[in-house]
Amino acid sequence: MTHEKQIEDSKLPASHEYGGSDQEREIAVHTAPLASTPKGRWERSFPVLACGAGLFSDGYLNGVIGSVTTMLRIIYGKEYTSSSYKSAVPSIAFAGTVVGHLFFGVLSPAGSVGAAESTGELKKGHRNRWFILATDFQIDLGFVVSAFVPMLVVLATGENHLRAAWRICLALGALPPLSLLWLRLTSLQNQATGTEANFSAYSFGIFASSWLVFILPTDSPLWKSFGMATAINSFWLPGALLGAFLADWIGPKWCLVGGVSLQGIVGFAMTGAYSELNQPSRVAGFIILTGIFMALGEVGPGDNIGLFASKLSSTPIRGQFYGVAAAWGKVGAFVGTYVFPLLIDAAGDDTVKQGQYPFWVSSSLCIFSAVVAFFGLPNVGQDMIEQEDERFKRYLEQHGYDTSMLGTKKFREETGSVL
Template sequence: MFNILAAWRFFVGIGIGGEYPAGSVSCAESTGELKGGSRNRWFILFTNCMIDWGFVIGAFVPYVVAAAAQNQYYSTIWRTSLGIGAVFPLVLFLLRLKLKEPEEFSRNSMKNVRTPYGLVLKFYGFRLLIVSLIWFIYDFSAYAFGIYSSKIVSNIYGDEAPLTTVFGWNTLLNLFYIPGTMLGAPLSDRLGPRYTLILGFVAQSIVGFIMAGTYAKLSQPSVVGAFVVVYGIFLALGELGPGNNIGLLAAKTCATGVRGQYYGIAAAIGKIGAFVGVYVFPYIQAAGGTKEDLAYYQYPFYVSSSLCIFAAALAFLCLPQIGQDTITLEDEKFREYLTANGWDVRQLGLKAGESTDSVSRESGEPPK
């Protein structure tokens, strides 16, 4: 079973994993056609907010299936849950067939020309490194805590709890993502993605340190509700800040011609962070001793909170401020940079079969 799940996960990575960066980039470019002052929130509502609702549905569907199966027939429960999960991508596939490329992409695309990677790395290399590192740190924490959330809560309600209890608490925890992402969406328009990301990181680190320091009291079975609320706030702040805005920063800190590859690289490094976080999470716990030791449960929160402070410092010191018209301004800067370095910017936006000479004849300009 685990072998086939790993194989399916690989294909999901090719499909949804390959489509999501492209869809996010297209979404970012489409927001340029919306009214100023609301562009960031619409990007967030159509990207990270959808992920968070997916987390909720992904926990709630198995809860309903397990309840219907009366916490028995495990084979039926996991097969049915995965089967339901296949319906949503099929709907998305049909919608995707009718989607047209945004106007910004049509004007500045490098789809049909050879990308000058040397110039691109010289102009965007450092910025890409910072965005990727921040994404790595966020996914390192978010996915590790997401996967181990049921295990963390099970330390309170016990290992013998039925599946409905496990999925029920997971659904409740995942619901805390929703206010984080929904409240954070308009905040990104007011403060800007960079400062909202920093605010979320710092606030999450404070709550994480509080949880670590008071874990002995919060972990008592009699206050499981309080533990879930505080832990949920910890997760919600992560969505309000980096969850909402790291993709937005990746999509809007580069020019349209290289946005897809830039975003894809940053997202891939983020998923490497998720893998590393899930892999080392048990080792972080083990560094605190055994399950009978308090530090065993505190260390993950100490590590995550410390990384939040580090990522906030990186964003503050190394990333530019993102405004409502950043995409247009970034394209202009990139065009000027390419022109100054001898690259023919008439190649931007060329369609399949077109050449710079044909474009010059249509515009009345002499060929270069």
């Protein structure tokens, strides 16, 4: 399909049909709906996919810390578990992530921001699902791979060489960002421009391999623990996929409220039945129920918190807005990694309570989150990005700013704005 035909189909007049100067024509094209831009399907979709590649790396690097922590605990024993090192490793990882969110949130639009703006050029009614598939689904896929890779590495090195194994697992995390470099260099800027985590999702994923050590027989090889963690993390994928479609069908707000409410209910049920689940012979049931719990977390907050954070602000501040929101999400995850070990320690030698306490706290927070989302979040439509930009433009005009040059190359060069 030619560009002229695409413009005709989208009811956007060709450049020669605009009156006035080249600058006036540029303004008219810039203020047209994003879905009307003369691009093919691949040109519209490629920036979304490129952003998703970076978030896959985010998921892997955050998830693999859990397996590394498990290996360090086995290597150093009480020297590691009885010291501050136990929480220092995941804490350092999350501290770096938070700083990165804040730094790049101010410096430029992050991965999720770029994906959100790119989906504005896609077909209405499908935008939320593609945003989620390029963001939360990619993060979840990174978490699944972050448990699968340590299983393969430990099988290859053997449990007598865990010092090499944990270093290999971390080193492999450099490959996705390097592959992303090519994608980002070849990705075009979209019309609008000129990365999401909650307490239970990250914390449960990070400690999945550690918890399974409690349930599996003491003589089970470590690779089985990582394999079980892979199975549990895999439940995130169908949850993220279902939530992606529900976000378009019923809206992000109701998808979030419904998903996190059901997650809390399942979590309370697991808390009550944990004494029955905490048996090596019933590890399959534990995996299924924990998987459902985590999948519902993806249907609700996992899929939708990034969508809210990246679509509820205008283009000039979207990167900063999302960066702050994502940093707070990582703070919640950091609190989870710090609190969960304390909850387990508070249970003493009672293995049942060691499993019940984290589920009880997380389930309570799920219900609390559902209430906050119900009363505090707005409904997000398919055109929210364009609506927020229009509101910002009206705000500027009401306060005496001249917006006639907004969107032109000259305006961007003089002001450094992305609008």
